Amino acid sequence: MSLSANAIVTGLSSILGADAVIAEAERMGAYLNEPRKRFHRAAAAVALPPNVEAVQAIARWANENRVGLIPQGGNTGLVGAQVPLLGNEVIVSLARLDRVRAVDTAAGVMTAEAGVILENAHKAAEAEGAMFPLWLASQGSARIGGVLSSNAGGVNVLAYGNARELTMGVEAVLADGRIYNGLNALKKDNTGYDLKDLLIGAEGTLGIITAATLKLYPLPEDYETALVNIGSPEAALDLFQLLKGRAGGRLNAFEIIPQIGLDIQLRHAMLDADPSAGPSPWHALIEVSRLTGNVPGLLQSALEAAFEAELISDAVIAESLADRTRMWSFREQMSECQSKEGASIKHDVSVPIAAIPRLIAEGSAAAERLAPGIRPVPFGHMGDGNIHFNFSQPAGVDGKAFMARYDEAVHEVIYEVVLKLGGSVSAEHGIGQLKTGLLKQVKDPVALEMMRAIKTALDPNGILNPGKMLG
Ligand SMILES: Cc1cc2nc3c(=O)[nH]c(=O)nc-3n(C[C@H](O)[C@H](O)[C@H](O)COP(=O)(O)OP(=O)(O)OC[C@H]3O[C@@H](n4cnc5c(N)ncnc54)[C@H](O)[C@@H]3O)c2cc1C
Structure with a gap:
C-alpha cells in the first residue's frame, strides 16, 4: 500500500498538528538541498516532531501505512543518505529535539538529544570544564543524531576515536514505534550484542536515534600546533611514528595536504596569508594537546628531532590563537577549495x-x-x-x-x-545512496547477508530510510 502525498500530509498533521508538517515545495528546500547538490528528489513532507513520543507516533503510523521515513539531522551528510531516493518519503527532522539533558563531569558523560548541534554539545561540555572531542568542519550544522548515524570521524579521531568510541549509549525509536532505551553510562557491559554500535553508523536504516550518552574528556589547557614542510608521504609516515613515540595519546591531529592545496587557496584568496613555512611538496598540520601539569614545548622538541633526522625541511609553530586558527582554516577549506578550480x-x-x-x-x-x-x-x-x-x-x-x-x-x-591495499571505499562519509552499488560489489557477501538479516529483523516493512545503504 502506498499513500498519496496528500494522504501522508493529512496523516502526519493529525499526529503532530499542521504546524509541525511542511508540505510546500519551497519550504522544503533547506531539507532537500544537500551539500554536494547531487541528489534532487522531492519528499512527500517534512515532519518536525517536538519530542520522543511524537517520533514514536510517526514511526507507528508510517509502519502501519508503509510510508518511508528519512531521519535527518543537520543535512550535512555527503552521500545523500539524509535526502530522498524514491521521491515519496517523509523527512523526519530531529531539529526540535535539541536539549542537552545532563552534563555529569564526575562521570565524564553528557546526555544530549539527537537534534543538538554538535557545536552546542561542545559548548555545553566546555561550560562545565570538559570536552566532547568530536570536531568536524560541519560542526556548526551537524546534529548529534546525524553525527552518530554516520559514525562521523573528524580531526580528533587519532586521540579520541570516532563517534562509536565516543558514545556510551543511545536511545532510539524502532520502526514499529517501540523505544530502545540504551542510555547507559557504563564502561563495561557484556550482556549480549552491542546494540549501540549497531545503531551508530546505520545511517537511519535501523532506528531513529533520539538521544545519546556521550563521553567527556578533560579540557586541554592549551594546544601546540604546527604546519611543517615534508618532502614525501614516506617522510610523513616516519614523522608520524616519531611523534606517536613522543606524544602518545596527546597527538590529536596529523593531517597532510599537498602543495597544490595551498596554491589553490592562495590563488583564490581563501587565506589572508600563507600559513606555511614556504613551498614544499607536502605540508602536515600537527597538533598536540597540553593537559594540566604538562610541560610546554613537546611539539617543538619533537620537530627539532625530526629536522635532525631530515624528515622535515621547515616548520611554523603557532604562537597565537590567530596562527592556530589560520592553520586549521587552511585544512578545513580543503574540501571546498577544489570547486574554485x-x-x-x-x-x-x-x-x-x-x-x-x-x-x-x-x-x-x-x-x-x-x-x-x-x-x-x-x-x-x-x-x-x-x-x-x-x-x-x-x-x-x-x-x-x-x-x-x-x-x-x-x-x-x-x-x-x-x-x-586492504582498504575501505568509505572511510568516513558512509554509503547513503551514493555508494549502494559499490557496496554490493566490494563487500564480503557473508557480511552483506548478515546486514540484510539485521535490517529485515528490525525493520521488516522497510520503512526506515528505504533504499539507502543496502539498496
Ligand atoms: C564541510 C563538511 C565537512 C565534513 N567533515 C567531515 C569529517 O571530517 N568527518 C566526517 O565523518 N564527516 C564529515 N562530514 C560529513 C557530515 O558532516 C557528517 O557525516 C555529519 O556527522 C552528519 O551529521 P548531520 O546531522 O548533518 O546528519 P545528516 O546529514 O542529516 O544525516 C546523515 C545520516 O544520518 C541519518 N540520521 C540523521 N539523524 C538521525 C537520527 N536522529 N537517527 C537516525 N539516523 C539519523 C540520516 O538519515 C543520514 O543517513 C563533513 C561534511 C561537510 C559538509
Whole structure:
C-alpha cells in the first residue's frame, strides 16, 4: 500500500498538528538541498516532531501505512543518505529535539538529544570544564543524531576515536514505534550484542536515534600546533611514528595536504596569508594537546628531532590563537577549495596507515595514465589512514565533458588500488545512496547477508530510510 502525498500530509498533521508538517515545495528546500547538490528528489513532507513520543507516533503510523521515513539531522551528510531516493518519503527532522539533558563531569558523560548541534554539545561540555572531542568542519550544522548515524570521524579521531568510541549509549525509536532505551553510562557491559554500535553508523536504516550518552574528556589547557614542510608521504609516515613515540595519546591531529592545496587557496584568496613555512611538496598540520601539569614545548622538541633526522625541511609553530586558527582554516577549506578550480572527482578512502605512500603514488599514477593532466589533490587524516583522495580537472578543459568521460573510470582505478591495499571505499562519509552499488560489489557477501538479516529483523516493512545503504 502506498499513500498519496496528500494522504501522508493529512496523516502526519493529525499526529503532530499542521504546524509541525511542511508540505510546500519551497519550504522544503533547506531539507532537500544537500551539500554536494547531487541528489534532487522531492519528499512527500517534512515532519518536525517536538519530542520522543511524537517520533514514536510517526514511526507507528508510517509502519502501519508503509510510508518511508528519512531521519535527518543537520543535512550535512555527503552521500545523500539524509535526502530522498524514491521521491515519496517523509523527512523526519530531529531539529526540535535539541536539549542537552545532563552534563555529569564526575562521570565524564553528557546526555544530549539527537537534534543538538554538535557545536552546542561542545559548548555545553566546555561550560562545565570538559570536552566532547568530536570536531568536524560541519560542526556548526551537524546534529548529534546525524553525527552518530554516520559514525562521523573528524580531526580528533587519532586521540579520541570516532563517534562509536565516543558514545556510551543511545536511545532510539524502532520502526514499529517501540523505544530502545540504551542510555547507559557504563564502561563495561557484556550482556549480549552491542546494540549501540549497531545503531551508530546505520545511517537511519535501523532506528531513529533520539538521544545519546556521550563521553567527556578533560579540557586541554592549551594546544601546540604546527604546519611543517615534508618532502614525501614516506617522510610523513616516519614523522608520524616519531611523534606517536613522543606524544602518545596527546597527538590529536596529523593531517597532510599537498602543495597544490595551498596554491589553490592562495590563488583564490581563501587565506589572508600563507600559513606555511614556504613551498614544499607536502605540508602536515600537527597538533598536540597540553593537559594540566604538562610541560610546554613537546611539539617543538619533537620537530627539532625530526629536522635532525631530515624528515622535515621547515616548520611554523603557532604562537597565537590567530596562527592556530589560520592553520586549521587552511585544512578545513580543503574540501571546498577544489570547486574554485572547476570539476573534481572525490574519494573518501582508508588503508592501513603504512600503505598510505603506496596509495598516493599508485592511485595518482593510475589516474594520470587514464586522464592526462588530471591534478591529484590527496589530503586529510593521515594519522587515521584516511585520505580524501581527490582530483581536480586539468586546467583549461571543459569540466562537464571531463566528468562525463573520466568520473566513473577514475573511481574504478582508485577503488582498485584501495582494495588491493586492504582498504575501505568509505572511510568516513558512509554509503547513503551514493555508494549502494559499490557496496554490493566490494563487500564480503557473508557480511552483506548478515546486514540484510539485521535490517529485515528490525525493520521488516522497510520503512526506515528505504533504499539507502543496502539498496
Ligand atoms: C564541510 C563538511 C565537512 C565534513 N567533515 C567531515 C569529517 O571530517 N568527518 C566526517 O565523518 N564527516 C564529515 N562530514 C560529513 C557530515 O558532516 C557528517 O557525516 C555529519 O556527522 C552528519 O551529521 P548531520 O546531522 O548533518 O546528519 P545528516 O546529514 O542529516 O544525516 C546523515 C545520516 O544520518 C541519518 N540520521 C540523521 N539523524 C538521525 C537520527 N536522529 N537517527 C537516525 N539516523 C539519523 C540520516 O538519515 C543520514 O543517513 C563533513 C561534511 C561537510 C559538509
